[in-house]
Amino acid sequence: MGQLQNTNTIVGYLKYEGEAVQEGIMGAQEIISSLSGFHNAIRFYLKKEDPRYENLNFDIPVKVQQGCLEFIVPLLKWGSAIYAAGAITQIAQNDFKNITSKDIFLYSLKCIKNVIKIAKHLGSFGNTTFKTKITFGDPFITIYNDSGKGLVVPKDMIDMYLQTPPGLLEKMVSTVASERELEIGYIDENQELQKETISISEKYIFASTEEEEDILPELVHGASVELVGEITRGNSSTNKLGIKYKEKILTCIPEQGDIKQYKNCIFRKCKIYGVVSREDEFGNITEKKPKIIFYKLTPIDTVSPNSNLFDIQ
Structure with a gap:
């Protein structure tokens, strides 16, 4: 396996390592795609x-060695940051004097590493995965996966995870294979190496499976709506209902009160009156699937014979 170069000379790196990287060789298209994704x-x-x-x-310089292909972010002072074919161009130099490439790039590398760690912990990549499975302890947040295992991460890394487009890391991960593992790392403020890996068994997590466009784009954030659909579920612990509308299940949250008052609506065709929300956990308007904050819900069919199956106690 390839060995990481002197950690005193780098900010961080992305590398592919394993038997499938014989003599540091990967296909040209694979290298271009992965380097573009990292960039x-x-x-x-x-x-x-x-x-x-x-x-x-x-x-980003590329280092090739036996069994390893490595993309490097070097540690350089701003004044000497012109390297190779103009790796960093000087911009507003008066504003950036006395800083190094570590000052510029370390946060980005932290974000990539931590976003990967969070997605691996959850087993999926998407900003709706853990909304009911978190506890706060500023400045850290504990995220719980489906197995009940907690992961403690800084709140700002959660913010970046939520803002990360689902396909952002796909090119980086696309070249992971059964004998080729991805590793991302950086040298932290204590000069310690922090790293995360992605193996073939974890590759699927980063595939862009989410829809590129907003779901039901006609439901614009903040718009008042009256929708007709079937109420498919209710959960008293989260105080939410689900309505099937145009083959999509939308989450419905009462503007006030308890959803137990809508117990007779389960499995029935209803008309719901409310406001569209595409707001995420932290108040950003980023959700692809809309929610309905409703103030009125009215059945418009006969009573369902299964209404007693509603899971509200």
Whole structure:
């Protein structure tokens, strides 16, 4: 296996390692795709970190060795940051003097590593996965997966996870194979190596399976609506209902009161009156699937023979 170069000279890296990387060789298209994916991920989080970095141009050196292909983010002072074919172009130098490439790129690498760690913990990649499975302990949040296991992560990393497009890391992960593992790492403020890996068994987590466009785009955030559909479920612990509308199950949350008052609506065709919300856990308007914050729910058919199966106690 390839060995990481001197950690005193780098901010971080992405590498592919294993028997499928014989003599450091990968297919040209695979290298281009994975390098492009790494570049795009860094740039996405750079913009989130500081708007001044939006027009920052940079190249990522590639190191090839036996059994390992490595993309490197080197540690350089801003004044000497012009390397290779112009890896970092000087922008607003008066605003960026006395900083290093670590100051610029470390946060992006932290985001990539932690987003991967969170997605692996949950077994899926999407911003609706853990909304009812978190506990707060500022500045950290504990996320619980389906097995009840908790993962403690900084709140700002959760924020970045929620803002990360589902397909952002797909190119990076697309070259993972049965004998080729991905590893992302960075050197933290204590000069310790922090890393995360993705194996073939975890590759599916990062595939872009979510719909690219908003679900039911005609349901615009903030719009008042009157929808007709079948109430398919209710959960008193979360105080939410589900309505089947145009073959999609939408979450419905009462504007006030307890959903137990709608017990007679389960498995029935109803008309729901409310407001569309695409707001996520942290107040950002990012949800692809809308929710309905409703103030009125009225059955419009006969009583369902299964209404007593409603799971509200």
